[in-house]
Amino acid sequence: MKKIILSVFLCFTCLTTFGQNIKSIQLRPLQENNFSAIVPLGTVLELSFDDLEADQRDYQYKIQHMTHDWQKSRLLSSQFVDGFDQNSILNVTNSFNTFQSYSHYSVKIPNVNTVITKSGNYLLSVLNDDDEVLFTRRFVLYEKAAIAGVVVSRSRNTKTLNKQQSVEFSVNYPNLRVNNPSQEINVVVIKNDNWNETLTDLQPTFFKPSQLQYSYTPKNNFWGGNEYLNFDSKFIRNQSMNIVRIEQKGVEVFHHYIFPYSYNPYEKYTYNPDINGQFIIRTLEGNDPATEADYAMMHFTLNVEDPFIDRDVYIYGAFNNFEIQEENKMYFDDKSNAYKGTVLLKQGFYNYTFVTVNRYEEVNNNEVRGSFFETENEYKVLVYYRPMGGFYDRVVTVGSGSFNADR
Incomplete structure (x- = not known):
């Protein structure tokens, strides 16, 4: 029995280690x-x-x-x-x-x-x-079998109007035969192509011939969040944007230390262009980034006065598919009053942020960096159509809209 347990453990360990190499x-x-x-x-x-x-x-x-x-x-x-x-x-x-x-x-x-x-x-x-x-x-x-118009605006909820954004949209389908829109049409609203931030099970507020309207309701609201932080490691040996120090020990990969971020619960919104959490592989020290961009150990620092109670802190972005993993977890350092974490990343331009996770494994995207209605986010509305008796969900259109603070 011990041999069986050991074999299973070794197989799991090998697979986990193997997955970390991707x-x-x-x-x-x-x-x-x-x-x-x-x-x-x-x-x-x-x-x-x-x-x-x-x-x-x-x-x-x-x-x-x-x-x-x-x-x-x-x-x-x-x-x-x-x-x-x-x-x-x-x-x-x-x-x-x-x-x-x-x-x-x-x-x-x-x-x-x-x-x-x-x-x-x-x-x-x-x-x-x-x-x-x-x-x-x-x-x-x-497909392009229908049309979706999307408008993103500031929330009308008085309690969250400074922190949330509202997504309203309409679906026009003159060329589709829809007998029961509530059952045959499903819509999903996704924020910044992050499948962890979606709205589902939305019902139309108005029905018109060949048109559905999804006007404002509290369920149409998203937390605005904040613009992503960023760094650029296009130079492996020299400092670039938001890289404050570079070290190398022997023949190991280089270590890049990113400019620390200081937590401020009273932070105000500041416009900072981003690419909504995404990343671009690039290097200025080779011709083909796919095979000539190197890897560096990136050191992240989050300065705080006191550690977060009953919550862990993670580095978050498209570089790890917006997932919570041990690799991107940060640990509190008593000596420096800061959370620190390291992630091995390929050279490039990266967006990232910090999130907290409580004991129930609930992710909070806004606790560290705040949530503001002015944040520039992109929303997509995916419209699915399955007629009565159909075998699969067609995606008949995708509409998109971005928040404009001048509205």
């Missing part, structure tokens, strides 16, 4: 500075990631069609894919002239082996040679 995961369109995996049907998306083991393993991607609420749909793979829903990732290149060795993997979808034929929610999984899932990413393919 870095810099991106799923994006080919257009420059486009970070969204919510795209029209037929758009080429590229999945890329690095394996720090640098041993060119056999990885495969797998595509699953999902419902509007991210459950596995009833469609067979042959009904939404022309070709194969699972295939090997063949484009592999080794890093060049870097302190941290890695293998860079990439695959474009659609490709000659995989062509997606239907709109909807999709889950993309990457599996190792034992068919174990290493990570997943969501993407959405939509």
